[in-house]
Amino acid sequence: xxxxxxxxxxxxxxxxxxxxxxxxxxxxxxxxxxxxxxxxxxxxxxxxxxxxxxxxxxxxxxxxxxxxxxxxxxxxxxxxxxxxxxxxxxxxxxxxxxxxxxxxxxxxxxxxxxxxxxxxxxxxxxxxxxxxxxxxxxxxxxxxxxxxxxxxxxxxxxxxxxxxxxxxxxxxxxxxxxxxxxxxxxxxxxxxxxxxxxxxxxxxxxxxxxxxxxxxxxxxxxxxxxxxxxxxxxxxxxxxxxxxxxxxxxxxxxxxxxxxxxxxxxxxxxxxxxxxxxxxxxxxxxxxxxxxxxxxxxxxxxxxxxxxxxxxxxxxxxxxxxxxxxxxxxxxxxxxxxxxxxxxxxxxxxxxxxxxxxxxxxxxxxxxxxxxxxxxxxxxxxxxxxxxxxxxxxxxxxxxxxxxxxxxxxxxxxxxxxxxxxxxxxxxxxxxxxxxxxxxxxxxxxxxxxxxxxxxxxxxxxxxxxxxxxxxxxxxxxxxxxxxxxxxxxxxxxxxxxxxxxxxxxxxxxxxxxxxxxxxxxxxxxxxxxxxxxxxxxxxxxxxxxxxxxxxxxxxxxxxxxxxxxxxxxxxxxxxxxxxxxxxxxxxxxxxxxxxxxxxxxxxxxxxxxxxxxxxxxxxxxxxxxxxxxxxxxxxxxxxxxxxxxxxxxxxxxxxxxxxxxxxxxxxxxxxxxxxxxxxxxxxxxxxxxxxxxxxxxxxxxxxxxxxxxxxxxxxxxxxxxxxxxxxxxxxxxxxxxxxxxxxxxxxxxxxxxxxxxxxxxxxxxxxxxxxxxxxxxxxxxxxxxxxxxxxxxxxxxxx
Amino acid sequence: xxxxxxxxxxxxxxxxxxxxxxxxxxxxxxxxxxxxxxxxxxxxxxxxxxxxxxxxxxxxxx
Numbered sequence: 088x089x090x091x092x093x094x095x096x097x098x099x100x101x102x103x104x105x106x107x108x109x110x111x112x113x114x115x116x117x118x119x120x121x122x123x124x125x126x127x128x129x130x131x132x133x134x135x136x137x138x139x140x141x142x143x144x145x146x147x148x149x150x151x152x153x154x155x156x157x158x159x160x161x162x163x164x165x166x167x168x169x170x171x172x173x174x175x176x177x178x179x180x181x182x183x184x185x186x187x188x189x190x191x192x193x194x195x196x197x198x199x200x201x202x203x204x205x206x207x208x209x210x211x212x213x214x215x216x217x218x219x220x221x222x223x224x225x226x227x228x229x230x231x232x233x234x235x236x237x238x239x240x241x242x243x244x245x246x247x248x249x250x251x252x253x254x255x256x257x258x259x260x261x262x263x264x265x266x267x268x269x270x271x272x273x274x275x276x277x278x279x280x281x282x283x284x285x286x287x288x289x290x291x292x293x294x295x296x297x298x299x300x301x302x303x304x305x306x307x308x309x310x311x312x313x314x315x316x317x318x319x320x321x322x323x324x325x326x327x328x329x330x331x332x333x334x335x336x337x338x339x340x341x342x343x344x345x346x347x348x349x350x351x352x353x354x355x356x357x358x359x360x361x362x363x364x365x366x367x368x369x370x371x372x373x374x375x376x377x378x379x380x381x382x383x384x385x386x387x388x389x390x391x392x393x394x395x396x397x398x399x400x401x402x403x404x405x406x407x408x409x410x411x412x413x414x415x416x417x418x419x420x421x422x423x424x425x426x427x428x429x430x431x432x433x434x435x436x437x438x439x440x441x442x443x444x445x446x447x448x449x450x451x452x453x454x455x456x457x458x459x460x461x462x463x464x465x466x467x468x469x470x471x472x473x474x475x476x477x478x479x480x481x482x483x484x485x486x487x488x489x490x491x492x493x494x495x496x497x498x499x500x501x502x503x504x505x506x507x508x509x510x511x512x513x514x515x516x517x518x519x520x521x522x523x524x525x526x527x528x529x530x531x532x533x534x535x536x537x538x539x540x541x542x543x544x545x546x547x548x549x550x551x552x553x554x555x556x557x558x559x560x561x562x563x564x565x566x567x568x569x570x571x572x573x574x575x576x577x578x579x580x581x582x583x584x585x586x587x588x589x590x591x592x593x594x595x596x597x598x599x600x601x602x603x604x605x606x607x608x609x610x611x612x613x614x615x616x617x618x619x620x621x622x623x624x625x626x627x628x629x630x631x632x633x634x635x636x637x638x639x640x641x642x643x644x645x646x647x648x649x650x651x652x653x654x655x656x657x658x659x660x661x662x663x664x665x666x667x668x669x670x671x672x673x674x675x676x677x678x679x680x681x682x683x684x685x686x687x688x689x690x691x692x693x694x695x696x697x698x699x700x701x702x703x704x705x706x707x708x709x710x711x712x713x714x715x716x717x718x719x720x721x722x723x724x725x726x727x728x729x730x731x732x733x734x735x736x737x738x739x740x741x742x743x744x745x746x747x748x749x750x751x752x753x754x755x756x757x758x759x760x761x762x763x764x765x766x767x768x769x770x771x772x773x774x775x776x777x778x779x780x781x782x783x784x785x786x787x788x789x790x791x792x793x794x795x796x797x798x799x800x801x802x803x804x805x806x807x808x809x810x811x812x813x814x815x816x817x818x819x820x821x822x823x824x825x826x827x828x829x830x831x832x833x834x835x836x837x838x839x840x841x842x843x844x845x846x847x848x849x850x851x852x853x854x855x856x857x858x859x860x861x862x863x864x865x866x867x868x869x870x871x872x873x874x875x876x877x878x879x880x881x882x883x884x885x886x887x
Numbered sequence: 888x889x890x891x892x893x894x895x896x897x898x899x900x901x902x903x904x905x906x907x908x909x910x911x912x913x914x915x916x917x918x919x920x921x922x923x924x925x926x927x928x929x930x931x932x933x934x935x936x937x938x939x940x941x942x943x944x945x946x947x948x949x
Contacts, residue, residue, distance in 0.1 A: 193926045200927065216923040265913050273906045277899070297891055304895070 107148030126152045149194035151243035162400030162411030163233035181227040185246035190219045250397040271316040274308040275367040282364040302354040305363040335513035342551025349544045365860045376560035421479045434486040440475030444468035520550040527851045545855040549846035554839030554867040562875040569883035574811035586825040595777035596730035607708045612701010626663030712816030721745040760784035831878045842867035
């Protein structure tokens, strides 16, 4: 059959020139290039018409398929909403910053910064790759915000506008650390130059003549360092003392203060040159460590709540007119229109329409639920079948889902209750340093009272724990970056320390240990003949229903036969005939199976020539390496699975997982939170691995909450870390690496203690020269930085 | 007045000028995004390049 051969040639893995997906059903050849769908072809068409095909030269298949968004952005005509979203608006020109999740390569930057080629009314557009945002300046009289968003969607770069953007239009960036680093670096360099002459030359004519100028200049340079750049250390030390916590910042602040006061006194009374070089160097290195640790992932947000999921506006029906209104303006009794794929923003009652609500965000239940008019709808559900009309029962903040966020746990800062390794050490360190200082002073008071104050300050200066304070930031900061390259993104460095302490791991089921992308289907019933199988796949091929598509992907590709006839009955099933055979695929009723047993799983029934054959039942497919991961984890951790789903998978899970794994089903979001709280009260350190909004409470309550994400650009709930789903089986290795990192920190503590002992020898014997401090201090800091960096890199190389 | 004072003044003025330049650079947002500019600097020429390519393609397809 010539048609069959033709189709088979196409079936050979051709990938779309635009988006890189494999071309299956709607394969289009245009301009000698393959496209997977009409949308991709259109984008190519737009680009080639405007001489922008270079988009495809920079990176292979960089694009995304534009989505159908009819009416979705109508709310952008509302003046109030435009005002909230734009950061500048004078009536003629507007500036807006849009988050575009698809930004991922140099082609994206290129096309988005050449937007004015597509529409001359766009004056400027600038991409921030790290944050995945696009800042556009445009003439608002010629092109409205809505038209701009539609243009972006047409070329496959749909912006993500959520309730969270409501007030972010005028956000300010915090650059204080960079300023402080600049100030201290500037002062450090200059003070080094100025103090150099006095290091080696003593009592030389020219030096004696000008030394006061040099010294007072150094004093001037150190002022902004002490009073501006080192500010945070004094504040943190004060806070620590107030809450009776001896944190690492106390000896640091003490060291800085003593350095500054002693140096000032020395130059006022012409006793010596002071330690301004060590002082500025110390602050510079400390800030550098802070800067290194602080750099995080701009494009990921770890603080999301329902606001990032909810739409900014919704369509209200007022006397048969559709008006877009802000979500915050919804009042009780408002009639709302929810379109296909839109989220229900408030609790309400269904008025009319075919409601098929996907509550996976809220409950973790994977199946969509059918509702009839008069039923109650909860906020957070996603409508999946056409438009519906509903009546709001209350305002946004009072709905069932959003109330979860009124739990106290969301206002707590996890770091507050956690004593880091550095602070734990600094407690003993501070006590030790103070007692050495007093003992040494007491000794010198007896032997030579004139040296006593000198020795006391020298001990405090040399014991200033610069190297200790640097070991954790550089070790953890570097590991944070290594993890990031491996697609394990941590909120901040202290998560690594907490991860190393974990003894209990709790997993969510749906979306966490199961994959959303793949599913498995098992066939129960009479065996199908080869002919029937061919007919089955050929018929499925014609349908665009999600179940048909996934079943088609699962089944082996048989020879394609051409169909004589094909019918699709919406909501029921499909019907196909070839030669003398006919097949019905769909719901039990549709294929003519009378009695319907209560099914926990989604199933597709099949009958050929009006005789019932059997059914395909869909199961969740578990992630690759799940059973192996659990087997390695069970040696060191207590394991449990908390699922919002029903217990249909209980038997399967029992087979897959080690026998002592606890399996608990039908858990509401609040139950999960309470379960973790209960374990924590019994002294467990809990790691929660989850994915949806329904896990948000549990993720916040746990010591470390990891969100699993199939696509890190898609939004995940508030958590401490985001793990790319493809790296799920590596979880154990990441925890082990965190434990090794703690060992590295401990070793570098040992190194810095050795430096401190050497320094203390000079200090106690009363012979601490500025030049010794100036050598010892950077030497210890730099060697610690080198040690930790090399050690973590070796550690990182072993990770996959 | 010794030459040392002159030298010191000059060196500090230069250092302070650089420092001001740094503050200005941070203020203008240069340090907010340290990746995109490195890609952007390589563009510019592309638009010119595509045009001859385009005509060749068209001739071929005709």
